[in-house]
Structures are given as structure tokens and as C-alpha cells.
Amino acid sequence: MNDSSRDRVENWLRYADELGLTPFYRDRAASEPQSSEAAPAPAAEIPEPMRKPAQSRPPFPATPPPAPTPASLFPIATGPTLFEAADRIENDTLEKIRTDLGECTRCKLHKQRNKIVFGDGNPKADLVFVGEGPGHDEDVQGLPFVGRAGKLLTQMIEAMGLQRPDVYICNVVKCRPPENRLPERDEIATCSPFLVRQLDAIRPKVIVCLGTTAAQMLLNTNRGISGFRGEWLEYRGTRLIATYHPAYLLRNPAAKSEVWKDLQKVMSVLGLQAKRAAAR
Numbered sequence: 001m002n003d004s005s006r007d008r009v010e011n012w013l014r015y016a017d018e019l020g021l022t023p024f025y026r027d028r029a030a031s032e033p034q035s036s037e038a039a040p041a042p043a044a045e046i047p048e049p050m051r052k053p054a055q056s057r058p059p060f061p062a063t064p065p066p067a068p069t070p071a072s073l074f075p076i077a078t079g080p081t082l083f084e085a086a087d088r089i090e091n092d093t094l095e096k097i098r099t100d101l102g103e104c105t106r107c108k109l110h111k112q113r114n115k116i117v118f119g120d121g122n123p124k125a126d127l128v129f130v131g132e133g134p135g136h137d138e139d140v141q142g143l144p145f146v147g148r149a150g151k152l153l154t155q156m157i158e159a160m161g162l163q164r165p166d167v168y169i170c171n172v173v174k175c176r177p178p179e180n181r182l183p184e185r186d187e188i189a190t191c192s193p194f195l196v197r198q199l200d201a202i203r204p205k206v207i208v209c210l211g212t213t214a215a216q217m218l219l220n221t222n223r224g225i226s227g228f229r230g231e232w233l234e235y236r237g238t239r240l241i242a243t244y245h246p247a248y249l250l251r252n253p254a255a256k257s258e259v260w261k262d263l264q265k266v267m268s269v270l271g272l273q274a275k276r277a278a279a280r
């Protein structure tokens with residue numbers, strides 16, 4: 001980052017800080033704020049984290065955030081979302097979207113990727129999880145959330161009384177950012193129309209954003225996830241809730257209890273029974 005960009009970011013962060021909004025940048029989910037609560041978490045025992053040190057990205061989009069507002073529908077949007085005006089494509093399917101994506105070279109992420117990670121799961125899922133972008137394992141296998149964070153996500157899904165094939169899992173960007181850096185604004189802007197189409201085609205009952213990047217993109221906000229994590233919001237007519245990214249939980253296992261509370265809200269909307277409770 002050059003000096004002038006750094007100054008801009010610092011000024012922006014100071015401004016955010018004055019508003020009482022702090023977590024505006026982070027590495028890939030690793031710097032999301034830690035919970036201080038110690039409520040029961042999903043059964044999964046998690047190995048110790050091995051994440052990279054925090055990276056930063058200017059806020060997306062780079063405009064000052066609104067002051068915090070009470071929880072309600074769209075309490076955090078800064079304006080029309082990138083795709084708010086986009087019509088749903090009639091009879092769109094995941095197959096058509098994958099075909100349109102092709103061997104994508106639309107942004108610079110294609111240069112170093114191994115495989116495109118389009119998404120995986122039930123095309124008629126009631127529940128869609130949206131992550132940030134593929135990591136190393138995903139890039140190798142062409143499937144989302146198959147690395148350590150993915151194993152934790154699988155445990156979370158199973159704790160909800162579901163199996164992975166019951167849900168759909170995808171990411172904001174479909175190609176791995178080099179060195180697992182954060183996706184950049186132009187990459188997100190280029191790739192996210194495909195995510196929008198995926199969500200429109202699946203029409204789930206609930207979208208769970210895993211981490212800040214997905215939440216900020218779908219809600220068109222700069223606000224840090226801690227400002228709205230666990231609140232019911234809306235995205236193009238669908239209930240949306242944002243929770244911490246599993247990679248963040250690998251570093252901060254104490255936050256699992258927060259995530260479990262969020263997932264319990266989802267379970268209640270979807271009429272799901274927790275796995276352990278159901279087994280009794």
C-alpha cells in the first residue's frame with residue numbers, strides 16, 4: 001500500500017472509530033472480534049489455529065459507514081446494493097450459471113487459481129452458507145470449505161441436524177486469492193453477480209453469511225460484522241443472518257458459543273432440531 005492509500009485508510013478508520021465502529025479490517029475472517037461469553041458450543045472440538053497474521057483491506061465500498069441503527073430490515077445498507085436493481089433471471093439454474101461462468105478470466109484471480117470453486121450442495125436448499133473465497137484445499141479440489149475451516153463448517157451443519165448435501169455452500173469469489181489474501185473490491189465486484197444469480201436460482205429460506213466479506217458484500221455495508229452479527233436481516237426478500245467465519249473460530253474457539261446461538265436462530269426458523277437433542 002502506498003503512503004497516500006495508507007493515509008486514506010487510517011483517516012477512514014479513525015472516522016469509524018469515532019463513530020464507535022471498530023472492526024473494519026481483518027484477515028480472512030481471523031480478526032473478527034472475539035466473544036467473551038462461554039455458553040455451550042457445538043460438539044466439535046477444534047484443533048489449534050494456524051492462520052496467517054492479519055491483513056487489511058480498505059473498506060468495501062470505500063465510503064464512510066452510516067451511524068449504527070437499531071436492528072430492523074436493512075438497518076445497515078449504505079444505499080442500493082450492487083445488484084438491487086438486477087432482475088431475477090427467469091428459470092435460471094445453477095447449471096446455466098456455471099456454464100456462463102465458464103473458464104473465467106474476468107478478473108486477475110484467474111491467473112493463479114488451480115480450480116474454480118463454484119459452489120456445492122443441494123440446488124433446492126433451504127439454507128445457503130456464503131463464505132469469502134477458496135483457500136488452498138478448495139483451490140486444489142474445486143469444492144468449497146473442504147479444508148480445516150470447512151471441516152468445522154461441516155461439524156456446525158451436522159450439529160444443526162443437517163448433512164452437508166442438505167445445504168448449499170458457496171463463496172463471494174470463486175477463485176483463490178493468492179496467499180489467501182482478502183478478495184479485492186474489483187474481484188468482488190466482478191465475481192459477485194454469479195453469487196447473486198446462485199442465490200436467486202436457489203431461493204433458500206435462509207442465507208448465512210460466514211464472516212465479514214460475505215456479509216458486507218450482500219448487505220452493501222462497510223460495518224464490521226460485530227455490529228449486526230446474529231441479527232435477522234434481509235437480502236432480496238430472503239432472511240439473512242451473518243455469523244463469524246469458521247476460520248475465525250479456529251483461532252478463537254471461545255466465539256463458537258456466539259456462532260452456535262446464531263445457528264440456533266436459523267434452526268428455529270427452519271424447524272430443525274439440534275443433532276444431540278434429536279438423538280436423545
Ligand code: URA
Pocket residue numbers: 117131132133134135138143144145146147149150171247
Ligand atoms: N474459506 C472460505 O471463505 N471459503 C472456502 O471455501 C474455504 C475457506
